[in-house]
Amino acid sequence: MEETYLLSYPGVKKKILAGGKGPLPHFPPGTKVIFHFQTLLDNFERTVVDDSRLAGRPAEIFVGKMFKMEIWESLLTSMRVGEVAEFWCDAVHTGLYPIVSKGMRLIAQGKDPLEGQKHMCGMGNLFHYHSTGFPELDEIMRNPQPLIFIMELLQVGDPLSYHRESWMMEKDEKLQTVPVLHMQGNALVRQKQFREAASKYKEAVLLLKTVQSREMPGDVDYINLGRMIVPLELNYCQCMLELEEYYEVIEHTTELLEKHKCVKGYYKRAKAHAAVWNEKEARRDFSTVAQLDISLAALVRRELKELSERMKEKYWEEKEQYWNMLEKTEGASKQEEEEQQDEEEQKDEGAKKKESDIESGKAGEKTGSSEMRRVEEGESGAEEVRPSEGAKEEESSRAEELQACEEMEGKDWQQMLRLVMFLQNDGNFLIKEQRFPDASAKFKEALGYVDFLQNKVDQHGEDWESLEKVRLPLSLNLSQCMLELKQHQEVVELNSRLLKTHRNFKATYQRARAHAALCNEDEARRDFATVEKLDPNLKPFVQKELKILGENIRKMHAGQKKNYWETTKEKWGPVGSRTKDA
Template identity: 35%
Template sequence: MSPPKQHECSKDCNNIPLVPTTSDSNDKRPVPVSDDRLLNEYQAGTLPPSVSKQVLRPGGLKLKPTYVRGTRIFFHFETVDTETGRVYDDTRTHPKPMELIFGKKFKIPIWELALHTMREGELSAFQVPSEMCLSYPTVAKVIRESNQPGEKPRPRSCCCSQLANGNVTGVTGHEDLDTFQQNPRDLTFTFEMLEVNLPGQYDMEACYMTDQEKATSIPILKAEGNCLILKQQFTEAVAKYEEAGSRLEHLLLKERPGTAEYQNLTSQKVPILLNLAHALLKNKDFYDALRRCDAALEIEPDNVKGLFRRGLAHKGVGSFEEARKDFQQALSLDSTLKKAVKEQMGDLATLEETHNKKLRNTLKNLF
């Protein structure tokens, strides 16, 4: 069975800040448990003593699973007030299950720790003290708003921008969550582990990757695009090259222009852009191909492959004179292109004559 589609809100939740606590000595709210303490529990493979687990339905594996960093899981959850039984959220009413990747610092650390103890197919309930639930309202806000009927998934900036700075108390827009922020409660989280994908069994999305993982994936995506070109699967190749370029841009944003690393990353853009232009030309998407060639030639103005492919793009959009200039410049840099350029010049002459003839006939019929 193919894995469920990715749930947008789980990515957004990775960027939500924890609910800040006030320094007022009269504040009776519980003090949040540090991520470091939970990390130590996680590494030990145990739950904190204050968290209790009840298995409602065992999973399919007899042995306790070992989930390495990067393991992806799909799951449903229900959140209930432990004392009153009030239900806050239940994702079984949502169109998609939740998704989480172990080791990517989900903003409710106890969730990752609890899910780490479960098997595929298992249904279990975890009673969690309030001090480990303080970030629940902000996470729940994103989950709810990402699953409103008729609503398209919101960009993470829309969901999280108001939570990025300052005190977030009382800004969720949901009365029950705002009340919880003012008076945190012990919660019971019931999880149903639907599916487990180990690293290598799925394509990890860039938003979950470390910078090193992104850097490693770029040449792999480029090679996959090249293979698709050989198979004449040009649309699929475009997707591979575009994803490689997107990940490269994310890395560039973190480097200072002019540094050696910035120059190294920039130089990697050129072959990706030109391979992308080639795939776009094969799909007759000439304007987009022209844009990619322009971007590559801005980095390397004398790139012969870039000039020749931009000439093809200009020819495709009917800019015949611009095409001639590109072909001639490419030939001046590489004399081995003499035959190819001669053929293109002949095509340009034929196309231009046909174009001019149609134009003359059109003008003639106007009078």
């Protein structure tokens, strides 16, 4: 066969070795071309560099999809099916061949051709690593030279004869494929094949995002594509909810809600948060749903009720679990202490036996003297002194305190801190249930442990300060319970002690409310003014409480049948100056 030049591509010679069949095929963009190739060096030996037949699988490319060796598309589109041709290509066209060859070799070995590469172009990776990993390819890279390609065209596939991946589609093709994928996903959902449906929705979303990435943000097309993504993302999240992939739902809905505020997005995220016990986040999203769509208020109430029930069950399960763990650790520690006591008792018994042998002679004298004492006591006729009832009560209270101290001493520092934490959680839960007497008992017990621990540490050390930080919320919660139980004088005393060491507006506010309930007008107004200075945002609440204070004082004066002038004289005195009592 004669050698012929491809006129449209200078530096290329073609030599037909075996003729093909039929006319020259049509190669529209996206055509799949399957072929075998052999690469030779342009030297006397015609050294073989690559051979696809030795790899055991033919090569394939897609026309018009930016293959790195652009000249190969031109060579193959000049051939018929079954044709074998030899092409001589100048070094101008073979500069990227080492990169292409390396990728094909790795694919033939079953490896990822992009493994170990950084995010940069292929040439950048080659310069970064200084080698392809194959000596013959490195030589071609160092010395660019002409190469000979012997190609056999095996098959030409129509663009519609195979499943095309997203990177092979044009913009119009992607937009036409999205509704098809959407319908397929809906059909799979009806069949309850949620995993397959999720893959369809995800593929459609990726196609739309690929198209959207080529649009200018803020343009009409960009916004319309974003709106098309929303229902597909929501359907995907619904499938993930059915598959119990809750964190996947939270991630996707959060990303979606940053751009599009939709009721369904908040609802699905709330369901996912509720499933993974994120109570605070779930309640926030459910309330947002009720605000955005009032017609869903009944549904939200039902979901919140169910969430509360599930949180109660979880709370009691965890409490039982951790309490059993504490009991086990306490039981183990008690067993060790009992074993140590038994060993010590055995040692003491051995020592006592030795002493008894030595002191056996003196035992008779001691017994005689004790008998003489008993006789003398009998002759004297002295009466026994019985303690009074008040002394008995004091002894019983002391015994209870000693018993409590013994129980506390039986536990170590960490066990007590865990108990404080459990008691605090119990009290918080009981407050939510509005069981204030039980809650106050829990907080008092926890404060007892804190007092016991503080008595064993230095008042100027870090442990004391840490325990004070633990004491503060316990005291505030106890004060809140006492307010609800209308134990106002105890609230005043508790918060007064607390405010000696902590400047806390909550303690001041609770003491002000207690003073207002006791009709201590001056103290209440002083504390409310302090609260308003500490936090100006509480001014509306302070004004409301002052209004209630004024009404309570008027009711008190009306009950005492005092008019305005009498109360003014009591407060300010007859001359107009404030009295000492006031």
